[in-house]
Amino acid sequence: MRRVVVTGLGMINSIGHDKESSFKAMCAGECGIDTITIFDPSDYAVKIAGEVKDFDPSAVMDAKEVKKADRFIHLGLKAAKEAIEDARFSDEIDNERFGISAASGIGGLPAIEKNSIIIETKGPRRISPFFIPSALVNMLGGFVSIAHDLKGPNLSSVTACAAGTHAISEAAKTIMCNGADRMLVVAAESAITGAGVGGFAAMKALSTRNEDPKHASRPFDSGRDGFVMGEGAGALVLEEYETAVARGANIYAEIIGFGESGDASHITTPSLDGPLRAMKAAYKMAGEPKLDYVNAHGTSTPINDKNETAAVKELLGGAQNCPPMSSIKGQIGHCLGAAGGIEAVTCLMAMRDGIIPPTINYETPDENCDLDYVPNQARKAELNVVMSNSFGFGGTNGVVIFKKI
Numbered sequence: 001m002r003r004v005v006v007t008g009l010g011m012i013n014s015i016g017h018d019k020e021s022s023f024k025a026m027c028a029g030e031c032g033i034d035t036i037t038i039f040d041p042s043d044y045a046v047k048i049a050g051e052v053k054d055f056d057p058s059a060v061m062d063a064k065e066v067k068k069a070d071r072f073i074h075l076g077l078k079a080a081k082e083a084i085e086d087a088r089f090s091d092e093i094d095n096e097r098f099g100i101s102a103a104s105g106i107g108g109l110p111a112i113e114k115n116s117i118i119i120e121t122k123g124p125r126r127i128s129p130f131f132i133p134s135a136l137v138n139m140l141g142g143f144v145s146i147a148h149d150l151k152g153p154n155l156s157s158v159t160a161c162a163a164g165t166h167a168i169s170e171a172a173k174t175i176m177c178n179g180a181d182r183m184l185v186v187a188a189e190s191a192i193t194g195a196g197v198g199g200f201a202a203m204k205a206l207s208t209r210n211e212d213p214k215h216a217s218r219p220f221d222s223g224r225d226g227f228v229m230g231e232g233a234g235a236l237v238l239e240e241y242e243t244a245v246a247r248g249a250n251i252y253a254e255i256i257g258f259g260e261s262g263d264a265s266h267i268t269t270p271s272l273d274g275p276l277r278a279m280k281a282a283y284k285m286a287g288e289p290k291l292d293y294v295n296a297h298g299t300s301t302p303i304n305d306k307n308e309t310a311a312v313k314e315l316l317g318g319a320q321n322c323p324p325m326s327s328i329k330g331q332i333g334h335c336l337g338a339a340g341g342i343e344a345v346t347c348l349m350a351m352r353d354g355i356i357p358p359t360i361n362y363e364t365p366d367e368n369c370d371l372d373y374v375p376n377q378a379r380k381a382e383l384n385v386v387m388s389n390s391f392g393f394g395g396t397n398g399v400v401i402f403k404k405i
Helices: 019-027 071-087 109-122 131-135 139-148 160-176 194-202 241-246 273-285 302-316 336-353
Strands: 004-012 098-103 154-157 182-189 232-240 253-262 293-295 385-392 396-403
Touching (some): 004 160, 004 241, 071 139, 071 182, 071 232, 098 139, 098 160, 109 131, 109 194, 139 182, 154 160, 160 253, 160 336, 160 385, 160 396, 182 336, 232 241, 232 336, 253 273, 273 302, 273 385, 273 396, 302 385, 336 396
Parallel strands (some): 098 154, 098 182
Antiparallel strands (some): 004 253, 182 232, 385 396
C-alpha cells in the first residue's frame, strides 16, 4: 500500500486568519471566544461563540460571486488557498490525479435559516436561486475544486464533529489505493446562527458562562459546563510519498494510522467504548508506536472529557504510560465539522516547532480527568508521533496518527 505524507497546511479561526498567526496565538494562550456579533443574541440562553472576525471573502473569490456561496465555503476557500500555496507545486501537476476530500458537519446553516424566514415572510417565489448551491455540504468541495482546477476524486464527509478527521482518512485511503496521487483536505464550518446556537443550547450542550466568555470553554477542568461554538476551517495537502520526494516537497509528516468507529449507543451522549475502538484501530495500524502527544477532542463537556481520558488510559495501559494531551477548544471553541481539520493542522505545526499548545482555563483538577493536559502554558517537547481525536453526535468517531519523517 502506498505511503501518504502531508506537504501543505492552512487554517483560519477566531484567533488567526492563517496557520502561522493561529498557532502563535494558540501557544500564547489567547482566546477568540467573545459575545456573539453575527446576530443579536439578546434573547438566547447562550450569547458567546468563537467568531472569525474581520474576514473579507472577496480576498479568496470574485466579489460578485461571494453571495453564491455560504460562509463555511468562504472560510474553506481561505484555508485551501493557503495549503495549496504552502505545498509549492509547479505548473506540471496532473490535475486529474489531484482530488479533494471536504468536510462539514452542518454546511450552509445561515443560508437555510435565511431562506426559511423568506418563505414565511415573503413567500416561496422570493427564495434565492443561490440558496441550494450555497448550502449543500458537498459544495465546499465543488467550489474549492473549481478554484484550484482539481479534477480527481471529489468526496465529502458529513459526520458531525468527526467530519474533518474522516476527510483526512478518506483522502489517505484514496491515495493509498492509487485513486489519486494528491488530495486536498478541506474541513470548514460556520454555524453560529440563531438556529445553530439555539439548537445546541436547547440540548444543554453549550456553556452558559455568558458573563465570562474568555473562560467559558475549559476542557478537563472540574468547572466545565459545556462547549462553546466556534467557526473556521483547516486544510491539508496529502501526497503519495514517492511523488512528494521526487518534487522536493517540504514534508510535515506521514500519516501512519487512522481509525473509525461507531458508538451504536446514543445519538448525543458519547460512549467510552466507541472512541476507544477508533483509537485502537489507528494505534494498531500505526504499529503501536510511542505517542509523544495527543490532541484531544476535549470539548469541555462533562461526559466527553471524562470518557476520553478513560479511553486514552485504557489504550495505553494506564495514566503512567500516557503522553501529554491538550485541547485547543478553550481558545477557539468547538468548530464542529472543521474541528478535525484545524486540530490536525495544529498537530503538524506542533511537530514542526516542537511546541505543545496548552489547554487554557484549566484551574481545578477533576478526579475523573487525571492526565497531563499541558495546563495554561505551552510546552517545548520533541514530537515525533502525535495522535488527533475527533468524536461526533450520532456516535461517530475518527482518529488519525502522524509521524515525523
